[in-house]
Amino acid sequence: FPQTINPFSSSNKENKAKVKAEHEDHHQACQFSVIEDPLTGETYEKGRLLGKGGFALVYEVFSTGSKSQFADKVIKKSVILKKKTTLEKVRREIAIHQQMNHVNVVQFHKHFEDLHHIHIVMEYCAKKSLLHVMKYQKRFTEAATRGYLNQICLGVQYIHSVGILHRDLKLGNMFLTDDDIVKIGDFGLATHVDDVTSSTLCGTPNYIAPEVLLKKDHGVEADIWAMGCMTYAMLVGKPPFETSSLDSTYNKIATNDFTLPEFMSDSARSFICQLLDPEPKRRGNLNPLPNGSNLLNHTFLTTDLSRKRDERRLPFKPLVQPNGRV
Numbered sequence: 001f002p003q004t005i006n007p008f009s010s011s012n013k014e015n016k017a018k019v020k021a022e023h024e025d026h027h028q029a030c031q032f033s034v035i036e037d038p039l040t041g042e043t044y045e046k047g048r049l050l051g052k053g054g055f056a057l058v059y060e061v062f063s064t065g066s067k068s069q070f071a072d073k074v075i076k077k078s079v080i081l082k083k084k085t086t087l088e089k090v091r092r093e094i095a096i097h098q099q100m101n102h103v104n105v106v107q108f109h110k111h112f113e114d115l116h117h118i119h120i121v122m123e124y125c126a127k128k129s130l131l132h133v134m135k136y137q138k139r140f141t142e143a144a145t146r147g148y149l150n151q152i153c154l155g156v157q158y159i160h161s162v163g164i165l166h167r168d169l170k171l172g173n174m175f176l177t178d179d180d181i182v183k184i185g186d187f188g189l190a191t192h193v194d195d196v197t198s199s200t201l202c203g204t205p206n207y208i209a210p211e212v213l214l215k216k217d218h219g220v221e222a223d224i225w226a227m228g229c230m231t232y233a234m235l236v237g238k239p240p241f242e243t244s245s246l247d248s249t250y251n252k253i254a255t256n257d258f259t260l261p262e263f264m265s266d267s268a269r270s271f272i273c274q275l276l277d278p279e280p281k282r283r284g285n286l287n288p289l290p291n292g293s294n295l296l297n298h299t300f301l302t303t304d305l306s307r308k309r310d311e312r313r314l315p316f317k318p319l320v321q322p323n324g325r326v
């Protein structure tokens, strides 16, 4: 199994404290109110801090001329210059993200550098991510999950169609606009399909597929696996292979050991089992072929039946009957 940071070890606590201190330091260094692209002279007014990533702070910014709102991912040069692989990772993220153009992918606007920072200016997603939305709800209904998943499938299908693997599809990277359009973001682990070998993955995806875990060659199927994990997490409220230790989670993934709760509809069960198939070749696919095997044609995504079933299974006795009688 890959050597990853164990989130339960004390050294990881120290690591977390270090990252927090770096963020504080970075935030202090970002106390400027206007950001300027030194090459074009274009300026942005800085707004709220939207969130923190591995080595970036993300701010709301407004273009001074048009007043358009964007999210600016600000990466401190001194941090990424400490490690050669980190600089490569940022370069690759920019190169890949700037090629993307799809309604279900966070739109890349521009990138530029000033003396101390690299800026990635992109579409602003007011509702942050599906992970943030889930914090306020235990789990999503099948109808809501279907609505999000149809969009995720279209976004992933597009990303694959231009020869890119995302490799870190997770709820925290599914951004949401004010009108609930899902936008896939964070291309920090993405790569070209042709560049993949069993050892090219630098970083650990959240929802790691068995073939990646076992260091076999991997392809688009690893993204499909992650979509299966996201579907499960949305419907159940926790990831399919979650345990209290990383090793036992990896064992569960390697042995395909997950359980589907009783409340899940047959179509949702069938959908998840197609995505979490341990054999990549058998896993559901998003190939735009009219042979009916495409996941977008699965009944879970096309039917309205599960929504009605959800409504019939209310966990309480309604006070007002559907026909209005009390």
Ligand code: ADP
Pocket: 050, 051, 052, 053, 054, 055, 056, 058, 071, 073, 106, 122, 123, 124, 125, 126, 128, 129, 172, 173, 175, 185, 186, 188
């Ligand atoms: P990293 O790749 O370093 O993990 P992310 O790209 O995930 O960083 O961004 C970190 C946080 O910043 C996100 O969790 C979110 O809260 C916020 N954020 C990132 N991109 C956007 C965006 N386009 N719109 C709004 N908030 C964003």
